[in-house]
Amino acid sequence: MFNTPHHLLNNTVKVSVVGCGGTGSYVLSMLAQMHYLLNKLSDNQAGLFVTAYDDDTVSEFNCGRQNFYMMDVGLNKAEVLMQRINIGFGSNWRAIAKRFDISDFQDDVLITCVDNIKTRVDIGQSNTNSYRDTFWIDGGNGESDGQVILGHLNKKAEHRLANFYDIYADTLQDIVEDERDSCSHADSLRRQDWGVNHQSALMICQLLWRMLRHGKLDYHGTMFDLKAGESVPFSL
Numbered sequence: 001m002f003n004t005p006h007h008l009l010n011n012t013v014k015v016s017v018v019g020c021g022g023t024g025s026y027v028l029s030m031l032a033q034m035h036y037l038l039n040k041l042s043d044n045q046a047g048l049f050v051t052a053y054d055d056d057t058v059s060e061f062n063c064g065r066q067n068f069y070m071m072d073v074g075l076n077k078a079e080v081l082m083q084r085i086n087i088g089f090g091s092n093w094r095a096i097a098k099r100f101d102i103s104d105f106q107d108d109v110l111i112t113c114v115d116n117i118k119t120r121v122d123i124g125q126s127n128t129n130s131y132r133d134t135f136w137i138d139g140g141n142g143e144s145d146g147q148v149i150l151g152h153l154n155k156k157a158e159h160r161l162a163n164f165y166d167i168y169a170d171t172l173q174d175i176v177e178d179e180r181d182s183c184s185h186a187d188s189l190r191r192q193d194w195g196v197n198h199q200s201a202l203m204i205c206q207l208l209w210r211m212l213r214h215g216k217l218d219y220h221g222t223m224f225d226l227k228a229g230e231s232v233p234f235s236l
Contacts, residue, residue, distance in 0.1 A: 001217070001236065010045050016051050017111045018054075024054070024114075025066045026198055030205040032091070050094075052078040055098045056076070102122055105126075112138045113201075117172055125165070143192055147224070148200055148204050151220060161220050203221075217236065
């Protein structure tokens with residue numbers, strides 16, 4: 001069992017979400033619900049302040065599989081999602097329409113929802129000397145499967161949880177990235193089936209919810225396969 005650090009309980013927790021596409025677009029909506037509930041359950045003492053990063057715009061082929069509508073086409077992903085959340089929940093969360101730079105990160109929790117291996121390697125190799133408890137939740141997906149891992153971003157934390165880079169660093173150099181843009185809805189679904197992003201987003205937010213609402217974790221990630229109907233936790 002891992003106990004949540006005291007400074008994250010009954011406080012406003014600062015969260016950065018990197019990538020507002022397939023998984024990230026659903027993560028942001030779930031974080032908005034989580035913030036509302038934490039705020040109400042704590043008499044306005046607890047909650048989230050979220051900053052979203054993405055330099056991409058919504059395309060027609062994002063609609064249906066990602067959390068966007070046809071009226072969003074052509075708009076920046078981070079900005080359109082944050083505008084919707086801020087209007088709906090009366091929040092003042094931030095959208096930054098550019099690529100994330102780990103050197104600027106000063107929040108409590110980093111959530112990465114990107115397929116870009118270089119970004120994840122850069123993050124994994126950073127913050128090696130910090131003693132402050134900061135957490136990294138990474139969600140990675142395949143055609144019908146994926147994994148979500150919560151670990152410490154800093155290397156010198158007490159009772160440290162291994163993060164995505166700690167676990168997969170040796171295999172990342174062998175991964176060939178597919179950087180093509182989808183040219184149709186069929187092409188988009190061929191690369192990643194409907195529901196994979198929803199599942200990954202739910203597992204990301206469930207880990208954060210259990211940390212902040214229940215004050216502890218009994219596992220720190222999950223591997224899942226929707227086609228096979230299987231899931232396996234990362235044990236502590």
